[in-house]
Amino acid sequence: MEQLKAKLAVVTGASSGIGAAIVRDLIAAGLIVIGLARRYERMEALRQELSTDEQRARFHAIKCNIADGRDVAEVFTRIIRDHGPVYVLVNNAGCFRFGQLATMDECEVQEVLQTNVMGVVNCTRHVFAAMRAHSIDGHVILINSICGHKVPVISDAMPILNIYPATKFALTAINEIYRQEFKGLGTRVKVTDVELKLVVGNSLGSERFVYQRTGAAEICPVFELIMHSTNPKEALRKQICNTSIEYCTATHTHATTYKHIDK
């Protein structure tokens, strides 16, 4: 990620989980990072945990509800005015509500759709406009899920995923739409779909991941993990973010898609 040192990245959903891990990795790689989430205090806590004053100075937390189009417009206008155009946008924020689509409250369904789909569309529109205006070969990353390709069947259990897989299927389509549009609009902006699946086997310490490049014959040996850790989920998240984001940002093709497969 040498070429991205001191360049600006925005990570949505920076207040917890995968987004917080991505922030740490991009900061460690030398980028200036703006984190967006509703829980500002958690992002501030993340800032305090960074290891040096120099790193803390490169991380900025901004409160933003990505499901609210007006909030997103105001925040990105401020970001671009104060920090300049964004080079990397990591669309990570997402939400999930338990329930059955056939019976659950309409507002909860709407919230998931608005966050997981329209949040991505709104953030990307503002970032892309600035990338295009400044002729930046930027990169838009979509943090997707294996649920974006196949609705899991959990036998003998009440289905609980409701609208969530539909929002992730939408991201799969949006990835391809952006690929065509970014090219068709004469830019060199890349889009990458990172499909995550967390699999916890019988033993908590055993988790196995392989990323495969779609559309190409080779299996990219990006990483394969068999973890033995006291906190496998956090360690795994860190590895996923570190490796997949670094790999994605290091590619030079016009657009790339990585498919995660479980061996």
Ligand SMILES: NC(=O)c1ccc[n+]([C@@H]2O[C@H](COP(=O)([O-])OP(=O)(O)OC[C@H]3O[C@@H](n4cnc5c(N)ncnc54)[C@H](OP(=O)(O)O)[C@@H]3O)[C@@H](O)[C@H]2O)c1
């Ligand atoms: N963990 C997994 O097993 C897994 C597997 C496949 C895909 N993914 C995907 O990976 C991404 C991150 O997942 P995670 O496990 O790290 O989830 P998480 O720990 O629940 O974090 C979700 C993040 O999204 C933010 N967010 C949610 N709604 C938002 C809104 N309206 N506006 C702004 N920020 C919002 C939250 O911040 P605030 O609440 O502070 O706003 C939080 O920072 C999601 O897109 C998820 O679908 C996760």
